[in-house]
Amino acid sequence: MTIQFNDETFYGDFTFKNSDWAIKRFPFPFHEDSYMYSVNMEPHKSYRPGSVFERTFDVDEHYVSEMKDRARVLANDPLRCQSLPHMTLAGWDLVELIMEAKAAEYPDLFELHKDGNRWRWVNKPLGIDDTFTFLDESTLPYGPMEYITRQTQGDFAVLDQRDDNLWMDAGMVTTQADWSLDFDIGMNFFEWHAPVPKAHEMGIFVRALKFLLNIQQGQPARRLNWTMTVNPLLDTSPENYHKWGVMKQGLTMENIGEKQHLRVELQTFFRLPRSNALVFPIRCYLISFNDLVTVPKWARRLHRVIRDLPEELATYKGFIDNRPLMVEWLSQFDDGTPTSDGIWPDDD
Amino acid sequence: MSKTEFPPSITSRPVYGELEARSGSGHLMIADAEGAEAILDLANSADADFWAKAHIIYIPKKTGTKYSSQLEALGAGKYYAGPSYEAAQSRIRRALQDCHMGTQVYLSGTESLMGQAMAEATAAGIPHTAIQTEHRGSTARRMQCVHCKGITEDVTTDPFECSHCGLSLFVRDHYSRRLAAFQGVRVDAEDPGNIPEKVELFK
Numbered sequence: 001m002t003i004q005f006n007d008e009t010f011y012g013d014f015t016f017k018n019s020d021w022a023i024k025r026f027p028f029p030f031h032e033d034s035y036m037y038s039v040n041m042e043p044h045k046s047y048r049p050g051s052v053f054e055r056t057f058d059v060d061e062h063y064v065s066e067m068k069d070r071a072r073v074l075a076n077d078p079l080r081c082q083s084l085p086h087m088t089l090a091g092w093d094l095v096e097l098i099m100e101a102k103a104a105e106y107p108d109l110f111e112l113h114k115d116g117n118r119w120r121w122v123n124k125p126l127g128i129d130d131t132f133t134f135l136d137e138s139t140l141p142y143g144p145m146e147y148i149t150r151q152t153q154g155d156f157a158v159l160d161q162r163d164d165n166l167w168m169d170a171g172m173v174t175t176q177a178d179w180s181l182d183f184d185i186g187m188n189f190f191e192w193h194a195p196v197p198k199a200h201e202m203g204i205f206v207r208a209l210k211f212l213l214n215i216q217q218g219q220p221a222r223r224l225n226w227t228m229t230v231n232p233l234l235d236t237s238p239e240n241y242h243k244w245g246v247m248k249q250g251l252t253m254e255n256i257g258e259k260q261h262l263r264v265e266l267q268t269f270f271r272l273p274r275s276n277a278l279v280f281p282i283r284c285y286l287i288s289f290n291d292l293v294t295v296p297k298w299a300r301r302l303h304r305v306i307r308d309l310p311e312e313l314a315t316y317k318g319f320i321d322n323r324p325l326m327v328e329w330l331s332q333f334d335d336g337t338p339t340s341d342g343i344w345p346d347d348d
Numbered sequence: 349m350s351k352t353e354f355p356p357s358i359t360s361r362p363v364y365g366e367l368e369a370r371s372g373s374g375h376l377m378i379a380d381a382e383g384a385e386a387i388l389d390l391a392n393s394a395d396a397d398f399w400a401k402a403h404i405i406y407i408p409k410k411t412g413t414k415y416s417s418q419l420e421a422l423g424a425g426k427y428y429a430g431p432s433y434e435a436a437q438s439r440i441r442r443a444l445q446d447c448h449m450g451t452q453v454y455l456s457g458t459e460s461l462m463g464q465a466m467a468e469a470t471a472a473g474i475p476h477t478a479i480q481t482e483h484r485g486s487t488a489r490r491m492q493c494v495h496c497k498g499i500t501e502d503v504t505t506d507p508f509e510c511s512h513c514g515l516s517l518f519v520r521d522h523y524s525r526r527l528a529a530f531q532g533v534r535v536d537a538e539d540p541g542n543i544p545e546k547v548e549l550f551k
Contacts, residue, residue, distance in 0.1 A: 079497075180494055186526040187360065194360035195522050238494045238533060242515060245537030321538075 002108060005064040005125060016232035016286065022061055023291045027052045028343045029224040029264050033304040037199045039208045044220035044268050052266055053222070056101035057152055058283065059109065064125050066153050066175070066234065073174040073235050079182040080237070081146045083158070083170035090158050090170060091145030092135055093272035094279050098148050123151055145170055154266075154283030161276055166212060168192050175234040175284045177227045177263065178241065178318065197312045212278060217271045225265040228319040232261055232286045251322055256329045257290035260322070262302065289329065295345045299333035306330060352487055360523045364462070364483040369394035372452035372478070373401070376443055378465045380407040380433065382485030383457020384415030390454070391422055399423045403443055405436055407461065433461055440465060444472035456482040460490035460501060463528030487550040492529040493517055499529055505546040507535040516543045
């Protein structure tokens, strides 16, 4: 299938929209009618053709516009992309991982031709045709991690592994749920998760770290996470919170369906072969409440999850003030009938 | 007594111990204000030959001469008192660069001093197992504004005004060792102008 790439914005006039195809394949994150933290990891194996779980790095109709948005954010704030000096090799590992996966899984969009260490990379949607020497930084216009992540949807945290811990020593972060790479770079797994309420006491991070430290090459894992965003804003960074925070005001029963978006992160985890680093892509999918409730099962379930969510989580996720309105609006679409297990729409 | 019991906090917030004299090829001691008390306490248990190998870098801040003569009287091989951390920074870097294998590093006083000196020591390759810390004196915080990235020293209230961009920021416990700073975030971002009254949280 050839993808029709949207021409859309994720700021200002917010022309972002999902096609019917994108709505149908949206990674709805709730497999039951309630939500609590869990490690919820599963193997990142190809699953359900057409779904966001089919390919190693999902490419969808938002690709080209998301990459433009990333370039815009980086021009305003170059500190969104940082790599400590010992992480360059991991950046090359990531170049190889992404180029090989995309060329193999989307041959109509991407090509990789290798002649020893001389590589030619063709990215048709972005109009890139570059030849470079693998492992020679001077042959690329950016450092290797920055080069490839300017061409790949999702944020990337590249984690060094030492002292039985993971260290956030490199990253490309322009579509984040309110955390700062510039502040967190160099932190270990427990430090950068420090502000998350409840999960430490529940032992979530100890178990998650144990799992992640043992991820092997060729055995990637994945999980979903979620939050809420008013307007389809990819860059909900703390750096710009003084600009976007105010958007949370002014929701009404009339405009909430259009403005309020469920924000889902498809998080994947790959071991990198030369550096033994772990790369942690965090891919953001947005869907408006209006589009979400076109799937009756999702509408009923989202109503119940938001209504019953513990107050601490609604506060941490930043929508405690708007929760009553969300619940009231969503309740129109919940007739109380049971929902089936799992995340997929019923008509499938 | 200037010791502070910090309430339990999140996992990025540093915790501090008590200085003890250890055996080592050298002893680099960096302290500010009431941090001098930790060094003076340590002196009670240090061996006689400890001080010849010691280098004390001290920033009295508002304590003036209250501790400096006592510190000087310890007889350290090198003793320096300076007007500010910034003024002492090049000396601190040089002292860390000159450290030999087995040098012990002792940091005491405010979180700002310990955090900055810790970052310097780590960057200089001193193993964390050779660095001790002890908090004394002011609990004022060194804050980074997440918006403009400017650092405001000696923050005692929540919220406070960023000394660079002027936004009113609330004080988080989230702490970066690389920046040696806590994070400040605009308090009225969602409701501009609605700034809560300042509370003195730190002294």
